[in-house]
Amino acid sequence: MGEFELIQRYFAAAPCAQGGDGVVGGIGDDCALLALPPGEQLAVSTDTLVAGVHFPSVCDPFLLGQRALAVAASDLAAMGAMPMAFTLALTLDQADAAWLEAFASGLQHMAAACALALVGGDTTRGPLSLTLTVFGRVPVAQALTRAGARVGDLLCVGGALGDAAGALPLVLGQREAAAEIAAPLLARYWSPMPQLALGQALRGQATAALDISDGLLADCGHIAKASHVALQVEAQRIPQSAALRALAGQEGALSCALSGGDDYRLLFTLPPERLSGIQADWPDVRVIGQVVAGHGVHLLDAAGQAIDVPQRGYQHF
Amino acid sequence: MGEFELIQRYFAAAPCAQGGDGVVGGIGDDCALLALPPGEQLAVSTDTLVAGVHFPSVCDPFLLGQRALAVAASDLAAMGAMPMAFTLALTLDQADAAWLEAFASGLQHMAAACALALVGGDTTRGPLSLTLTVFGRVPVAQALTRAGARVGDLLCVGGALGDAAGALPLVLGQREAAAEIAAPLLARYWSPMPQLALGQALRGQATAALDISDGLLADCGHIAKASHVALQVEAQRIPQSAALRALAGQEGALSCALSGGDDYRLLFTLPPERLSGIQADWPDVRVIGQVVAGHGVHLLDAAGQAIDVPQRGYQHF
Numbered sequence: 001m002g003e004f005e006l007i008q009r010y011f012a013a014a015p016c017a018q019g020g021d022g023v024v025g026g027i028g029d030d031c032a033l034l035a036l037p038p039g040e041q042l043a044v045s046t047d048t049l050v051a052g053v054h055f056p057s058v059c060d061p062f063l064l065g066q067r068a069l070a071v072a073a074s075d076l077a078a079m080g081a082m083p084m085a086f087t088l089a090l091t092l093d094q095a096d097a098a099w100l101e102a103f104a105s106g107l108q109h110m111a112a113a114c115a116l117a118l119v120g121g122d123t124t125r126g127p128l129s130l131t132l133t134v135f136g137r138v139p140v141a142q143a144l145t146r147a148g149a150r151v152g153d154l155l156c157v158g159g160a161l162g163d164a165a166g167a168l169p170l171v172l173g174q175r176e177a178a179a180e181i182a183a184p185l186l187a188r189y190w191s192p193m194p195q196l197a198l199g200q201a202l203r204g205q206a207t208a209a210l211d212i213s214d215g216l217l218a219d220c221g222h223i224a225k226a227s228h229v230a231l232q233v234e235a236q237r238i239p240q241s242a243a244l245r246a247l248a249g250q251e252g253a254l255s256c257a258l259s260g261g262d263d264y265r266l267l268f269t270l271p272p273e274r275l276s277g278i279q280a281d282w283p284d285v286r287v288i289g290q291v292v293a294g295h296g297v298h299l300l301d302a303a304g305q306a307i308d309v310p311q312r313g314y315q316h317f
Numbered sequence: 318m319g320e321f322e323l324i325q326r327y328f329a330a331a332p333c334a335q336g337g338d339g340v341v342g343g344i345g346d347d348c349a350l351l352a353l354p355p356g357e358q359l360a361v362s363t364d365t366l367v368a369g370v371h372f373p374s375v376c377d378p379f380l381l382g383q384r385a386l387a388v389a390a391s392d393l394a395a396m397g398a399m400p401m402a403f404t405l406a407l408t409l410d411q412a413d414a415a416w417l418e419a420f421a422s423g424l425q426h427m428a429a430a431c432a433l434a435l436v437g438g439d440t441t442r443g444p445l446s447l448t449l450t451v452f453g454r455v456p457v458a459q460a461l462t463r464a465g466a467r468v469g470d471l472l473c474v475g476g477a478l479g480d481a482a483g484a485l486p487l488v489l490g491q492r493e494a495a496a497e498i499a500a501p502l503l504a505r506y507w508s509p510m511p512q513l514a515l516g517q518a519l520r521g522q523a524t525a526a527l528d529i530s531d532g533l534l535a536d537c538g539h540i541a542k543a544s545h546v547a548l549q550v551e552a553q554r555i556p557q558s559a560a561l562r563a564l565a566g567q568e569g570a571l572s573c574a575l576s577g578g579d580d581y582r583l584l585f586t587l588p589p590e591r592l593s594g595i596q597a598d599w600p601d602v603r604v605i606g607q608v609v610a611g612h613g614v615h616l617l618d619a620a621g622q623a624i625d626v627p628q629r630g631y632q633h634f
């Protein structure tokens with residue numbers, strides 16, 4: 001099958017490739033064309049997933065399509081951006097029709113959930129990997145960044161952490177678990193829903209934000225560094241799911257939540273007076289610490305004593 | 318070396334990563350932020366280059382950096398877009414300092430030549446490949462597309478074709494040639510200069526345009542299909558360099574020019590009365606045929622007789 005027929009059959013024909021808000025030109029020309037309303041800017045993020053590194057080489061292509069787009073779209077959530085469009089660069093070692101159909105279907109499913117239109121990309125031959133570039137729009141000067149955290153702000157997360165890291169032994173087939181434990185953890189690994197609505201609600205509220213991909217402590221480090229502050233994280237306040245605790249035990253669950261990565265929950269700093277307003281609409285939001293003067297990230301136990309940080313976030317090299 | 322230090326050392330510190338026209342936020346947050354002037358739209362294109370498929374696994378990293386960005390930026394030229402920014406998704410099997418330094422330097426060289434700012438990306442571990450996404454801006458409704466060719470238009474190219482395809486045996490070390498033959502061909506392979514200024518000059522002039530990447534005949538087919546016309550290509554009018562003819566002979570040079578791909582010259586259709594104005598500023602522009610009613614691409618010899626098309630353009634699968 002030629003590259004063009006392949007793109008046409010599985011991607012250009014998908015509902016998400018039929019245009020969307022701000023999409024002036026999509027698949028089929030040298031460039032896609034996007035229009036922005038006056039007073040808005042474009043937010044752009046690129047993420048690569050490599051087989052055998054970011055996902056198992058042999059996996060369900062529907063789930064892979066879902067996850068790849070979710071991971072990319074989470075960066076739009078982190079900026080408070082409204083989703084618009086994405087491009088897909090897909091490198092495949094072979095053009096297998098069943099695989100492509102399932103992959104495109106998973107991609108389509110997440111595209112619909114996130115209101116993202118597929119506007120272009122590239123299909124190439126080689127070791128399986130995916131690079132997605134996502135586009136969102138955000139009112140001028142209202143994007144959430146990592147740089148605005150202020151001493152006295154609360155440190156908050158958008159929901160339970162560690163599930164995706166806890167699911168990894170299940171994903172890799174190294175471990176089994178009862179369905180009621182495995183299912184919610186695997187769902188968090190394979191289809192982490194980007195917190196797009198929460199991100200938009202945090203515009204003008206949160207002073208700094210990101211999405212947790214490298215692991216809570218590593219990502220706290222990014223906010224601390226960009227904002228020139230220190231972050232105190234209270235270990236016992238970090239929300240963890242019952243399924244994760246059942247699978248990994250209390251200590252294992254904490255380790256997953258602190259350093260596991262792949263959470264794709266928002267981490268943000270918030271002036272204390274704004275907490276109740278946010279929690280009214282987002283009951284899963286939890287305070288896990290606070291912003292203090294200094295630098296770095298400090299993990300505290302229930303008594304407020306410093307705990308040695310068990311390990312760093314995921315490092316590629 | 319950690320991913321963050323690696324990005325900081327070789328990419329974030331590069332001159333092209335220090336911002337540019339319309340770049341509100343670059344490397345270091347979850348998304349880059351781009352601003353568009355009123356009345357303009359964003360043009361976006363994504364290209365992947367895989368080691369062993371699109372370039373030799375062992376090659377000069379400076380040249381690779383240069384070529385990767387040139388190939389991507391050529392799509393902006395094809396739309397008549399003004400270059401703004403790009404993201405780089407780089408997958409590496411190891412973080413080798415000398416390799417990265419040379420690669421980043423080649424990338425920087427082409428970024429400066431094209432006025433493109435590096436605004437973000439992703440660095441991952443895996444088999445060597447690169448995905449670049451380029452951003453340009455273009456006045457509303459003025460982008461060049463593949464769809465506007467009209468019967469009676471001239472078919473034109475931006476310069477000599479086939480050099481990159483002719484260079485391939487030299488690139489792969491399968492053949493040697495005297496420096497005066499090898500040097501210009503290798504330059505066309507490793508640093509094809511995107512015809513950005515020509516593309517912008519063609520806005521409001523050309524009725525359809527693209528950049529030749531798949532090979533002249535295959536790319537003619539894209540314009541013919543999108544514009545619902547037929548294209549006649551006169552074989553003897555296709556410009557070819559003296560170096561290509563010296564290396565490949567007359568027949569080999571024609572084959573490279575027709576089907577070789579990787580030219581990254583603009584191919585466009587132009588009402589006849591506009592030709593002299595364009596050629597006055599762009600003397601390398603050549604008429605190679607015309608737009609007629611019908612469909613498909615027809616290759617003609619000097620007597621106007623149909624020639625069988627030797628082969629199709631490059632197909633990945």
